[in-house]
Amino acid sequence: MSEISTVDPSAAVMDLKRRDARDKLTGRTRYTMDRAGAGMLHAAVLRSPLAAGRIRRLDTSRAAALTGVHAIVTADDAPGLVGIGIADHPLFARDVVRYIGEPLAAVAAERPEDAAAALAAIEIEIEPLPAVITMADALAEGAQLVHPGWQDYEVLFEGGRREGNVAWEATAIRGDVDAAFARPDAVIVENTFRVGRQNHLAFEPRAVVAHYEDGRFHIETSTQVPWTVRNATARVLGVPASEVRVTVPPVGGGFGLKFDMAIEPFAALLARASGRTVRLVNSREEEMLTCLCRENAEIRIRSAVTRAGEILGREAVVLMDCGAYGGEQIFLTTMTAHTLGGNYRVGASRLVSRAIYTHTAPNGAFRACNGVYNTFALERHTDEIAQAIGMDPLAFRYRNVLGDGDLGATGQRYEGEVLRPMLERMDTLRGIPTAATRMADGRLYGRATTVGTWFVFTGPSAATVNMNADGSATLVTSGVEIGSGSMMTGLPQIVAATLGIRPEDVVVRQADTDAAGFDVGVGGGRTTVSLGAASLAAAGEVRGKLLRVAADMLDADPEHLTIREGRIEVAGSNGPGLSIAEVASRAQTLLGPIAGTGGFTSKGTPAMSGCAAGHFIDALDIPVFAVHDCEVAVDPDTGHVEMLAYRVVQDVGRALNPRAILGQIQGGVVQGMGYALQEEVTIGSEGNILQTGFETYRVPLAPDVVPVEVSLYEGAPSLGPLGIKGAGEVPILNVGASVACAVANAIGRPVHELPLTPPHVAALMLGRRSAPVLPHIAGRWTDNLVKKA
Amino acid sequence: MTLRLTINGRESLAPDDPMTPLVDLLRERFHLTGAKPVCREGFCGACLVMIDGEPTLSCLTPGGLAEGRDIRTIEGLSPAGRLNPVQNALEAHDAVQCGMCFPGMVMTLTHALRRNAAPSREELRHALTGNTCRCTGYERILDAALSAAGALQGGEP
Amino acid sequence: MxxxxxxxxxxxxxxxxxxxxxxxxxxxxxxxxxxxxxxxxxxxxxxxxxxxxLGKIEELQRVDVTPAHVEIGACATHATIAAALAPCSDLAVLAEAAGRSANPAVRSAATIGGNLMAADFAAADLVPALLCLEASVEIVARDGVERMTISDFLLKRQYLACDRLLSRIRIERADRRSAHTRLPLRKAGDYPVAIVSLSARIEAGRLMEPRIAVGSVEPVARRWTPLEAALEGAPIDIAAARHAAEAYAAYFQGREGIEAPGWYRISVLPALIGRALQSLSS
Structure with a gap:
C-alpha cells in the first residue's frame, strides 16, 4: 500500500504564492477591527488608574442612565477565574486592583463617544495599597503580596512550587553541580543579566465583534487561539464551553500577543446584556498599557569550566516578571531548561526559573518566548567564559555545542549532529572574519557568532479534508492566518501534494470552533507541523479512499496507481487513468462524499526521570537550532549601533516553501533587532508603562535594517510531517544575543542588559553603567528555591 | 453639519463634524476600511491616502479640511481589482505578511515612483521612514519597489 | 448632553x-x-x-526667496520650505531642519507656524535653525503688525493674545554658511534627542560671528552663547571645537525624557558640534 500511505515530500515543495496578498494590497481584507454591522454597538472598558488598591465603591447607575448607553457589565457578571497552571485571573478586578489598566467595567453604547461618556460617569473609589513594582520589591522580606489568597487558587497543572509572590517555580537538576564547581581545575565565571519588556506592536490591536444568538455566543476575534478563547471565555462567564463559538477573520499581526484570551469576554457579556452586536477594539494606548509583553527578566548564571574548554557545571536563576497574573509565564518557566539549558554539552547543571507576581500589567507570549533573553544571557556568558580561559569564542562553540547523543538540562538525549555542521555552514556563508576594530569613519567594529536552541510547540491539532466532486478539496481546521502565510501556503501545499491536485484547488476554511476540532493555536512554530500533520493524515485518508474507488473504476490494484497533476493513473507509460474529479464524483454517487479526518499531538519525548520539576514540557519533541552572525558599527560619540550585516543558518528540517521561510527570517531578525537595540518599555515608579504609542516605542524602520543573508539547513531529524520543522518563530531567537556579543566586541566592554539604545551604549562606553546588581537573587543557588513545607 | 467629500472620484456626503479625522469618516461612514488607524500620531503610515495626489495622513487630517479635494483611498487606487505596478510587484515578490501596513506602503511607494522613475534603494528606504511594518523587515518591499521603478511614469496607475 | x-x-x-x-x-x-x-x-x-x-490662505503658504532675504508664510509646510531653500547654501541649516524632521508625510503636513507655536514640543527642528539664523517673526492683528526676534517670540509665544496670529518668518540673508545636525535614536523617523544648528561667516578659514543654537536638550531651544564667544575668530578645527563644547557643556541642563536621560543629551553635544562644523566646512 505504499502509494496509499506515503506521499513524496518533494511534491509539496514549492514557492507557492499567497492567496491573501491581493486583497491585502487592495485594502479589501476585512480584519476584525474592520468589521461592522447594522445596529452594532460600540464598547469601551474602564481601567484602573492605580497599580494596587482596594475597590471601595463602583457605581454604574448614573452611567447606565445616560443617553445611548445599552449595557454595563462588571465583576458581578463574570464569576470565573482563568489561568495557565493556576486559575488566578478574573475578567474584572474584584475587590482589589492589581495593575494600572486592569478592567473594572465595560459598557456598550450607540456611539464611541457615548461609551466614553459612560466610562467617565461610572463612580469609583479605590483606596491605594502599597504596590510591588519590581521583582526586587516583590521578593523583598515582608513584601506586599499581589495575591494574598494565592493558596486558595485552583491549580490546573500540578508540579510547580509556589509561595507568596512566587507564582510558579520550575527546576531542572541533572548531575552533581557542587562537585563540578569544587573541582580544582575549574575556572568559575559568573554573570548577571537583565532585559526589559518587548511590546509586539501588532498593527491590528486586539479587537472583537460579539453576537448572542440562539442562546450561544458567537465571537469574531483577532486571535491566534480560537479554542482557548472559546474555553476561557466560557470559564470566566460561567457558561458551558459549547455555548461559545469563535470564528477568526484574517489577523493583523500576532507574534504571540494574541495567544491568550483577551478582550473577547467583555464584548460577549455586553452582547448578551444588550441583545445587540457589540464591537470592542483596543486603542493603541490600551494596547501599550495592557500588552501581554515579552516579560522583563533577571538572570544570574554561573559556570565551572576547565582551561581546555570543557563545561563541567552550570547553575542559573532566572526571574521572569509575570505581572499581576501568572498567565503565560507560568508555562514559560519550562523553557529555561531548554534554552538556557540548551546549546551546549554541560557536565552537570541546575536551573531554576521563577515567575514573579508584581503590580504591573500581565506579560504574555512573544515569538520565541523566554528563549531570546536566555539565549542572550547564555551567549554573552559563553563569550565571557571564552575570554576567561583565553579561548576563541567560535572555537569554544565548536568544541561544546550539542551533538548527537548529548544530554540536555532535563536529561533529554539530542539526536543527530546538527549545530556543528551549521557552524561550518556559517563559516562558509560569512567567510573569514575581519579583524578590524575601528572603521575608516572612526566607528568601532564588532562581530559575533552565536548559537541557539528552540523547539516546535507540538500539542493537539485536528483537520478534516472534504473531497469535492469538482476535484477541489476543502481543508477545515481551527488554524488562523496571522500573517506568516502558513495557512495560505504550507497547509494547502501538504494537502495538494497528498491528493495530487494543485494547492490553488485546496480551499482553506477560516477558523471556526463550530466546524473544526480542537487546536492549541497558531504559534510556537507549530502551524505547519501540528496542523500540517493533522492535515496530512486527513488528506491521506481521502487519498486512500480515492485510490480504492479509482482502482475499482480502472480495474487495477490500488498499489499500482499514481495520483498527481489532478489525475489517477495506472503506473507506467500510457497507463489508463481518470481525473480526480471523475473519481470524486463517482465516489460521491456510489458511497457518498469522500472526507478524511486527522489528528496530531505531542509525542512526549522522554526526559531523565527526576530532573525536571514544575515543567509543562519535560523534553523537546522537535528541537530547532539556529546559528547567527552579526556585524555592527558603534558610534563612539553617541552610542548608536548600526547593523552592517546579518547572517542566519537555520535548521528547518525540510523547507516546504523556501521563499516564505526567507520572508519569516527577514521579519523575525528585524523584530529581534528592535528588541536588541531600540524597543524599550519603561515602568514608572507608580507601575505605569511610560511608552504609550509609536512616538516613544521605537520599532525598526526601513533605514535601520539590512537584508539578512540566509542559508536553510535541511535534513536534521524531525518528527514533523514530511520532515519539516516550524520556521517562523525561531528567526528572532538569537538576534539579541548576536547583537549584544557584537557590540561588546566592538566597544571592548561586556554587555549585560538589553536593549542597547544609544544612551545605554554611551553609558557603557563612559563607564556610567555596569552589570546589574541583583541582591534578590541569592548567592547560593539552593537559597533561591521555595522551601518545601 | 454635513461634509461633502470626493472619495475615489465619487461625491459623498457625511453628516459628521468637521474635526472628525478623515480616517474615521472613511472607515465608519463609507466602509472604506483599507486605511488603518494604527498609531493615530503620524508615525506608522498605515492610514495614508492620496489627497490631491499627495500621500496624506488621514488620522491627522480633519474631514472638514478634505472637502473639495480629491481623496483617493487604497480601494480607489486599484479599481475593479486591477493592481497597479507597485501592488503587482509586492504580490510577485511575496512581500505581504499580515498586510495591515500595505495600504499605506502602496501609497508611499506609488507616489515615490511617480516622482522618481529610478530611485536608489537608499532613497526608497528613506521614503519609507513614515511607514512602519512589524512583520516583513522591509527588504522585500524594497526589492518589489525597485522592480516596479519606471512603470509608474505618466499619470494614473 | x-x-x-x-x-x-x-x-x-x-x-x-x-x-x-x-x-x-x-x-x-x-x-x-x-x-x-x-x-x-x-x-x-x-x-x-x-x-x-489657515490652510486656504494663499499668502501664508508662500516662501519668497530674494538675494537679500527670505520670507516664509506661517503655513508653509516643512516639505515646501525644504524644497524652496534647497539652492540657498547660507540657509542649509533651515533646509536640512525642514527636510529631515519626522517623516515625509508629516513634513508635507506640518507647518513652520505650527512648529513655532507648539510650545510644549521640545524637539522642534525648525526652532534652533531659526535661532542660529537670527530670524524675525511677524505677528498680525486686525489693528496692525508687530515684528520681533525669534528669541523674543519664544518667550512670548504662550502669552500671545487670542486675536493675534503668527503670519510670517523673515530671515536676512548674508554671506554665511550654516549646518543642522540632529540626533534621532533611529536613523530617521523619530524626534531628535539633541540638535545643534550652526551659522557662521568663514574668513580665511576662521569662524566669524558663529551663532550656535541647541534644540531638544532643554524644554526650549536656545543659543549657546559662551561657545559662540569661545569660537569667535577661531580656525576651523573640529577637535578644538569639540573640546570647547565639552568645556561649555554645563551651560545646559539636559531634560529627562522617556527616550533619553538628560546627561545623554548633553554628552552628545560636542560630537554634534564637530559634525556641524564638518558639514559647514565641506
Whole structure:
C-alpha cells in the first residue's frame, strides 16, 4: 500500500504564492477591527488608574442612565477565574486592583463617544495599597503580596512550587553541580543579566465583534487561539464551553500577543446584556498599557569550566516578571531548561526559573518566548567564559555545542549532529572574519557568532479534508492566518501534494470552533507541523479512499496507481487513468462524499526521570537550532549601533516553501533587532508603562535594517510531517544575543542588559553603567528555591 | 453639519463634524476600511491616502479640511481589482505578511515612483521612514519597489 | 448632553482669519497643519472649542526667496520650505531642519507656524535653525503688525493674545554658511534627542560671528552663547571645537525624557558640534 500511505515530500515543495496578498494590497481584507454591522454597538472598558488598591465603591447607575448607553457589565457578571497552571485571573478586578489598566467595567453604547461618556460617569473609589513594582520589591522580606489568597487558587497543572509572590517555580537538576564547581581545575565565571519588556506592536490591536444568538455566543476575534478563547471565555462567564463559538477573520499581526484570551469576554457579556452586536477594539494606548509583553527578566548564571574548554557545571536563576497574573509565564518557566539549558554539552547543571507576581500589567507570549533573553544571557556568558580561559569564542562553540547523543538540562538525549555542521555552514556563508576594530569613519567594529536552541510547540491539532466532486478539496481546521502565510501556503501545499491536485484547488476554511476540532493555536512554530500533520493524515485518508474507488473504476490494484497533476493513473507509460474529479464524483454517487479526518499531538519525548520539576514540557519533541552572525558599527560619540550585516543558518528540517521561510527570517531578525537595540518599555515608579504609542516605542524602520543573508539547513531529524520543522518563530531567537556579543566586541566592554539604545551604549562606553546588581537573587543557588513545607 | 467629500472620484456626503479625522469618516461612514488607524500620531503610515495626489495622513487630517479635494483611498487606487505596478510587484515578490501596513506602503511607494522613475534603494528606504511594518523587515518591499521603478511614469496607475 | 464637538472654520483670507479669531475669543485657536492639534486626544488633552483653519490662505503658504532675504508664510509646510531653500547654501541649516524632521508625510503636513507655536514640543527642528539664523517673526492683528526676534517670540509665544496670529518668518540673508545636525535614536523617523544648528561667516578659514543654537536638550531651544564667544575668530578645527563644547557643556541642563536621560543629551553635544562644523566646512 505504499502509494496509499506515503506521499513524496518533494511534491509539496514549492514557492507557492499567497492567496491573501491581493486583497491585502487592495485594502479589501476585512480584519476584525474592520468589521461592522447594522445596529452594532460600540464598547469601551474602564481601567484602573492605580497599580494596587482596594475597590471601595463602583457605581454604574448614573452611567447606565445616560443617553445611548445599552449595557454595563462588571465583576458581578463574570464569576470565573482563568489561568495557565493556576486559575488566578478574573475578567474584572474584584475587590482589589492589581495593575494600572486592569478592567473594572465595560459598557456598550450607540456611539464611541457615548461609551466614553459612560466610562467617565461610572463612580469609583479605590483606596491605594502599597504596590510591588519590581521583582526586587516583590521578593523583598515582608513584601506586599499581589495575591494574598494565592493558596486558595485552583491549580490546573500540578508540579510547580509556589509561595507568596512566587507564582510558579520550575527546576531542572541533572548531575552533581557542587562537585563540578569544587573541582580544582575549574575556572568559575559568573554573570548577571537583565532585559526589559518587548511590546509586539501588532498593527491590528486586539479587537472583537460579539453576537448572542440562539442562546450561544458567537465571537469574531483577532486571535491566534480560537479554542482557548472559546474555553476561557466560557470559564470566566460561567457558561458551558459549547455555548461559545469563535470564528477568526484574517489577523493583523500576532507574534504571540494574541495567544491568550483577551478582550473577547467583555464584548460577549455586553452582547448578551444588550441583545445587540457589540464591537470592542483596543486603542493603541490600551494596547501599550495592557500588552501581554515579552516579560522583563533577571538572570544570574554561573559556570565551572576547565582551561581546555570543557563545561563541567552550570547553575542559573532566572526571574521572569509575570505581572499581576501568572498567565503565560507560568508555562514559560519550562523553557529555561531548554534554552538556557540548551546549546551546549554541560557536565552537570541546575536551573531554576521563577515567575514573579508584581503590580504591573500581565506579560504574555512573544515569538520565541523566554528563549531570546536566555539565549542572550547564555551567549554573552559563553563569550565571557571564552575570554576567561583565553579561548576563541567560535572555537569554544565548536568544541561544546550539542551533538548527537548529548544530554540536555532535563536529561533529554539530542539526536543527530546538527549545530556543528551549521557552524561550518556559517563559516562558509560569512567567510573569514575581519579583524578590524575601528572603521575608516572612526566607528568601532564588532562581530559575533552565536548559537541557539528552540523547539516546535507540538500539542493537539485536528483537520478534516472534504473531497469535492469538482476535484477541489476543502481543508477545515481551527488554524488562523496571522500573517506568516502558513495557512495560505504550507497547509494547502501538504494537502495538494497528498491528493495530487494543485494547492490553488485546496480551499482553506477560516477558523471556526463550530466546524473544526480542537487546536492549541497558531504559534510556537507549530502551524505547519501540528496542523500540517493533522492535515496530512486527513488528506491521506481521502487519498486512500480515492485510490480504492479509482482502482475499482480502472480495474487495477490500488498499489499500482499514481495520483498527481489532478489525475489517477495506472503506473507506467500510457497507463489508463481518470481525473480526480471523475473519481470524486463517482465516489460521491456510489458511497457518498469522500472526507478524511486527522489528528496530531505531542509525542512526549522522554526526559531523565527526576530532573525536571514544575515543567509543562519535560523534553523537546522537535528541537530547532539556529546559528547567527552579526556585524555592527558603534558610534563612539553617541552610542548608536548600526547593523552592517546579518547572517542566519537555520535548521528547518525540510523547507516546504523556501521563499516564505526567507520572508519569516527577514521579519523575525528585524523584530529581534528592535528588541536588541531600540524597543524599550519603561515602568514608572507608580507601575505605569511610560511608552504609550509609536512616538516613544521605537520599532525598526526601513533605514535601520539590512537584508539578512540566509542559508536553510535541511535534513536534521524531525518528527514533523514530511520532515519539516516550524520556521517562523525561531528567526528572532538569537538576534539579541548576536547583537549584544557584537557590540561588546566592538566597544571592548561586556554587555549585560538589553536593549542597547544609544544612551545605554554611551553609558557603557563612559563607564556610567555596569552589570546589574541583583541582591534578590541569592548567592547560593539552593537559597533561591521555595522551601518545601 | 454635513461634509461633502470626493472619495475615489465619487461625491459623498457625511453628516459628521468637521474635526472628525478623515480616517474615521472613511472607515465608519463609507466602509472604506483599507486605511488603518494604527498609531493615530503620524508615525506608522498605515492610514495614508492620496489627497490631491499627495500621500496624506488621514488620522491627522480633519474631514472638514478634505472637502473639495480629491481623496483617493487604497480601494480607489486599484479599481475593479486591477493592481497597479507597485501592488503587482509586492504580490510577485511575496512581500505581504499580515498586510495591515500595505495600504499605506502602496501609497508611499506609488507616489515615490511617480516622482522618481529610478530611485536608489537608499532613497526608497528613506521614503519609507513614515511607514512602519512589524512583520516583513522591509527588504522585500524594497526589492518589489525597485522592480516596479519606471512603470509608474505618466499619470494614473 | 451638550454637543462638545469643536467647530472648524476655514478662513479664505488672513483678514477673515483674524476676524474669526477675534470673535471666538479665548475659545478659538488657529489650525495649521494639524499634526500637533490632531494628536491632542492621545496626549489626553481636550480639543479646543473652535478652530480657524489657515490652510486656504494663499499668502501664508508662500516662501519668497530674494538675494537679500527670505520670507516664509506661517503655513508653509516643512516639505515646501525644504524644497524652496534647497539652492540657498547660507540657509542649509533651515533646509536640512525642514527636510529631515519626522517623516515625509508629516513634513508635507506640518507647518513652520505650527512648529513655532507648539510650545510644549521640545524637539522642534525648525526652532534652533531659526535661532542660529537670527530670524524675525511677524505677528498680525486686525489693528496692525508687530515684528520681533525669534528669541523674543519664544518667550512670548504662550502669552500671545487670542486675536493675534503668527503670519510670517523673515530671515536676512548674508554671506554665511550654516549646518543642522540632529540626533534621532533611529536613523530617521523619530524626534531628535539633541540638535545643534550652526551659522557662521568663514574668513580665511576662521569662524566669524558663529551663532550656535541647541534644540531638544532643554524644554526650549536656545543659543549657546559662551561657545559662540569661545569660537569667535577661531580656525576651523573640529577637535578644538569639540573640546570647547565639552568645556561649555554645563551651560545646559539636559531634560529627562522617556527616550533619553538628560546627561545623554548633553554628552552628545560636542560630537554634534564637530559634525556641524564638518558639514559647514565641506
Amino acid at each position: 451638550i454637543d462638545t464637538h469643536p467647530s472648524l472654520y476655514i478662513a479664505p483670507t488672513l483678514g477673515d482669519a483674524l476676524s474669526a479669531l477675534g470673535e471666538r475669543g479665548a475659545e478659538g485657536a488657529a489650525f495649521a497643519g494639524g499634526t500637533w492639534i490632531m494628536r491632542a486626544p492621545i496626549r489626553h488633552q481636550p480639543l479646543g472649542r473652535a478652530y480657524v483653519a
